[in-house]
Amino acid sequence: AKANGRNRYHFYNHRLDNEQSERVELENALFQALRHEEFELHYQPQIEIQSGRIIGVEALIRWQRPGHGMVSPANFIPLAEENGLITEIGSWVLERACAQLQQWQQQGLDLRVSVNLSAPQLDDANFCDKVARCLKRYRLDPSQLELELTESIIMKHVDQTIQLLEQLDKMGVHLSVDDFGTGYSSLSYLKRFPLNKLKIDQSFVREICVDPDDATICRTIISMADNLNLTVIAEGVEDADQLAMLAEFGCHQYQGYFFSRPVPAEQIPDLFDNTEQP
Ligand code: C2E
Ligand code: CA
Ligand code: CA
Ligand code: CA
Numbered sequence: 001a002k003a004n005g006r007n008r009y010h011f012y013n014h015r016l017d018n019e020q021s022e023r024v025e026l027e028n029a030l031f032q033a034l035r036h037e038e039f040e041l042h043y044q045p046q047i048e049i050q051s052g053r054i055i056g057v058e059a060l061i062r063w064q065r066p067g068h069g070m071v072s073p074a075n076f077i078p079l080a081e082e083n084g085l086i087t088e089i090g091s092w093v094l095e096r097a098c099a100q101l102q103q104w105q106q107q108g109l110d111l112r113v114s115v116n117l118s119a120p121q122l123d124d125a126n127f128c129d130k131v132a133r134c135l136k137r138y139r140l141d142p143s144q145l146e147l148e149l150t151e152s153i154i155m156k157h158v159d160q161t162i163q164l165l166e167q168l169d170k171m172g173v174h175l176s177v178d179d180f181g182t183g184y185s186s187l188s189y190l191k192r193f194p195l196n197k198l199k200i201d202q203s204f205v206r207e208i209c210v211d212p213d214d215a216t217i218c219r220t221i222i223s224m225a226d227n228l229n230l231t232v233i234a235e236g237v238e239d240a241d242q243l244a245m246l247a248e249f250g251c252h253q254y255q256g257y258f259f260s261r262p263v264p265a266e267q268i269p270d271l272f273d274n275t276e277q278p
Contacts, residue, residue: 038064042262046255049247053275056112059097060262081118090121102138114146119153128167142172151183169194198225202236209241219249
């Protein structure tokens with residue numbers, strides 16, 4: 001029995017060693033990734049439901065890790081948040097998205113770009129300045145930039161966050177609540193913070209046509225947003241039936257595979273042309 005126990009101990013230890021070394025390797029690779037320009041942004045169109053037009057795009061990071069193909073942000077953003085790299089990555093995302101927006105603007109495309117934020121980025125005392133400098137460098141109107149925050153980011157250091165968001169709001173930058181409805185937080189922040197948009201989380205949209213509870217949740221979020229003068233966008237719309245139901249509820253905008261997956265920047269002008277009225 002003793003020997004068995006020892007073997008088992010060794011077995012688990014090896015497995016842990018493997019997991020740990022894989023993690024260290026991933027982390028090392030992540031540290032190199034910025035310098036080696038392995039990140040890129042893909043963009044997913046956001047559609048105004050009434051007109052059917054693209055009014056914006058969400059920037060979503062992609063990591064082409066050598067020897068591993070495309071790594072999903074779900075597999076490296078949390079790690080980057082833990083080790084602090086997210087601040088640098090986040091600055092790169094902001095810069096890249098603004099540069100791209102300027103290029104689209106020069107091609108005559110009128111749209112807004114949404115950028116996802118992580119909590120550590122807001123701890124950076126220079127965050128507002130970074131945003132302001134970026135907008136200036138690419139000669140963008142601040143209202144063309146939207147920053148997406150989750151409820152947990154908003155609720156992290158309420159007093160600091162309010163100040164920061166008020167500064168951004170004063171600059172004219174748009175602010176949206178990502179994954180709305182999943183944050184287990186009270187709704188009182190909605191009236192205390194200068195927000196422009198709620199993004200209904202895809203978990204409520206997925207079964208909107210088959211689960212009456214999900215339909216009720218979506219309908220309720222939409223009517224609440226309307227009454228609070230907030231724009232509301234549904235995420236993860238994959239088919240026409242979901243879109244029809246959201247339209248019936250009065251949802252303003254949507255994004256999802258039904259219209260388009262996130263695509264490289266070069267593909268956005270074509271998608272845009274297809275939705276413009278002649
Ligand atoms: P998110 O911000 O909630 O982004 C939406 C995710 O849903 C994206 O996954 C998108 O590709 C996916 N999606 C879009 N439409 C559909 C659909 O119709 N059906 C389904 N099933 N999925 C859809 P992605 O690109 O893998 O990103 C995952 C998460 O990683 C994002 O969730 C966001 O939290 C984070 N992320 C991505 N880019 C960045 C970034 O630049 N900075 C930060 N801080 N986080 C990022
Ligand atoms: Ca988002
Ligand atoms: Ca989301
Ligand atoms: Ca999410």
